[in-house]
Amino acid sequence: MELSSFFLMRHEMVLLAIALILIIAEILIPKQKKSSAVHLAIFLFGIHTALGFFPLEESSLFGGMFRTNSLIHFFKNVLNIGVFILLLQSADWIQEKIVKLNRGTEFFILLFFSLLGMYFMISAGDFLMFYIGMELSTIPVAALAAFELVKRTSSEAGIKLILSAALASGISLFGISLLYATSGSIYFHDIIEVITSNNLTILGFVLFFAGLAFKISLVPFHFWTADVYEGAPISVASYLSVISKGAAVFILMILMFTVLRPLMEVWENMIYVVALATMFVGNLFALRQQNMKRFLAFSSIAQAGFILLGLITGTQLGTASVVYFVMIYIFSNLAAFGVVQAISLKTGKENIDDYNGLYRTNPKLSLIMLLALFSLAGIPPVAGFFGKFFLYTAAASEGYYFLVFLAVVNVTISLYYYLLVVRAMFLRTNENPIPFFNNKLYMRLGLGITVIGILVLGVYSPLYDYIYELSAVFNQ
């Protein structure tokens, strides 16, 4: 093995280096200047994101434990952009609230380690690497959820997350061990050869699926979602809802389409039921939420249900549509969370009723929120429409017309609660509305990028073609 083959792990290496630099910076930077660590972290991560776009070869390392290819590479870049936006949006919060507690750098270090875990998870070539990645991605997030030590809800969120995550990964590990018992290997490329549909394998798969379903917050593994989102700092909730969910969906899809394809007859039916349950539960519970964070939590549960529409197909079209949708979803949801973050930081208000009359005082923020919600609901011409339409097409092309129909019914339900927020911002008036405020540079950048993403990603068709080409990797 040559040293140069480590370049395949460029993403991981660079991110690890950044995390280590930050640890050193934490020691070196004097106490009064701690806020400069925020600039440093964002700057370094910006470079890392840019570096990610250089092309990479397709190969594997460590005897197949770690693999990378163009689609995985692309998806890591998508995650990078998401995290970068997230950092920009949370910079103000960190500088105002966290640096005072002398924990600014810590936030970035934990976040980067969690992201590193996701890289390993989606690059995994065997179940061991996969499991390590999954754990590495979860545990720091639990620490992050409990980050606002002064708030009891925050600690509650942290404990809830770590306990349910531990349980989920335990179950998942049990499933993996059953798969190992039936196939005699933990390497994906070995398992593909020998896996057959028998009871023990199916049991193993279902348990394994449960662990990932927890991360994607699919029904019935969604109970932690709303509580954790509500208690955790907004940046962390937003990280959980987009980055963590996106990565988990991606690896689940890869595994189902390659290693577990022989079990397709089983997982087809399973996904069908789970998709319906997730969409309906997410949407119906979102209807009556008052807190914006809980509201977005249930909305993101429902969105996960839509993603399953692409997973059920097992085709290249499905893969491409899922990746495309996840990318759009990252931008849309980050825009929504960004606005919630900005308002919460300035005024501490997080309820939908507090947003009454927002347009008259803060038109820009309201318009960004409007775009984000329309994109989540799938209203043209913003990106979400295209993402959803392609998911429907992918599912319908495999004959799931009825599922598509129910999904679109769900879109109508979801439109109701998205419009409730629009109603609050645009239709209602308020005696003491949220006063006008200007956002700082980082927040403006963070919101600006999401808006561009929402407006451009859908209409710009070469992007989809590109993803479609990449998706061929897993669908020979």
Next chain:
Amino acid sequence: MDILSLFVVLPVLVIIALVFTKGLKQARQIAMVGSIIQLGMAINLLFAYLKEQSINDSIFVFTRDIVWFEEFNIHYNIGVDGISVALILLTSIIVLAGVFISWKTYDLPKEFFVSLLVLATGVYGFFISIDLFTMFLFYEIAVIPMYLLIGIWGSGPKEYSAMKLTLMLMGASALLLVGILGIYLNSNADGGPLTFSILEIAQVNIPFEAQKLFFPLIFIGFAVLGALFPFHTWSPDGHASAPTAVSMLHAGVLMKLGGYGVFRVAMFLLPEGAMEWSWFFIILSATGVIYGAFAAIRQTDLKYINAYASVSHLGLVLFALLMLNKTAWNGAILQSLSHGFMTALFFALIGMIYTRTNTRDITKLGGLLKVIPFISVIYVIAGLAYLGLPGFSGFVAEMNIFVGAFQNEDMFHRVVTIISVSSIVVTAVYILRVVGIILMGPVKNESYLSLPQATWYETTGVLLLLLPIVGIGVAPLWLSDMILKSLQPFLQGVL
């Protein structure tokens, strides 16, 4: 830039210009100039089309085809025939009239005109699209601004009405979407590639089973927008709460999308499905025709009267389309146009009465002919046109519809036709009743004696709408020639 894409690009440019305006004056001036240019473009398109069709035999002219999403074979594919040209002209006139009628929008004027133009963009885009995907995209763009338009600038239970309207129309688009995907995924039945292009799908023999399954989905999906009974309930509430210009656009243009979509997609692409299902939808639409007319008699709110009248008249459009013959279809298109102008005119007049008297309750109004003669006279004219008096557009349209419907020789068609024809009598009742109560008789309220006359912008808006009504009524032939010629290819499937 081709002549058709301009119809989508120009409103977008006007919207961008509007974003930089300050205050009501600038906003309405920009909106007015933009709408006048659109009207000019529409008239230009009409003449260009008349010239083009004499030398070009294809179904759609001025076509342009750009590949958009290659994997799905989605194209930005546009083109027009006589029917879309006529409907584009209708849209541009009503948008301009709507801008004039909303001359005094004090609350968030900029946003009002922006939303209005977004709606217009969607409608234009819908009429020029000949690709199912783009068509669906523009359909939703046209529907969603209604929520803000009714919700922000409306009156009465506006939040409820806006939500009801949006959810019902979006729910309908759920059916529509599944139907469109169904057509798309069956468009390779003859061995070709999957396609969204209407012209290409029309060449394919979609299997009968698929036609039978997807026709009702597409039909209902579009017909909800065309106020098909029993899915019409969004319409009266929406009208009643909407501001004047929005009611005009809503009834005058937006509801036409329904009939147009049924004609363009459901009938053209799924002809066998249409024949299979026509009896069922004929019963529904005939019920709507009669039900709307009788419901209108019982209302006391002017807008509700007109809204139910629209349900009745647009029921006739669907009814005529389901008759599956040339005369009836010609009538359906003429009815779409004529109803568009008439109902927009009605809503404009109702808005003018409402801004003066602050009520739309007919029991409180009376003797308006003496105090505001201009508005009242136009109201009488509009009413007469509405009940199908010869010399106005309504007569030509309804004549064609019923003659066409009666050409079907079997018992069922004739009976429903006779029942539907009786709606004309009921129409006369509710129109004349309103005219009698609010315009004739003594002035009921002392304060009405000092009502202001129509202003210049109101007069302009109203005359803009009255002109085509008389125009179509007096000289219908050039229009029906244009329509009949465009109908030909669409009829081949069902004959």
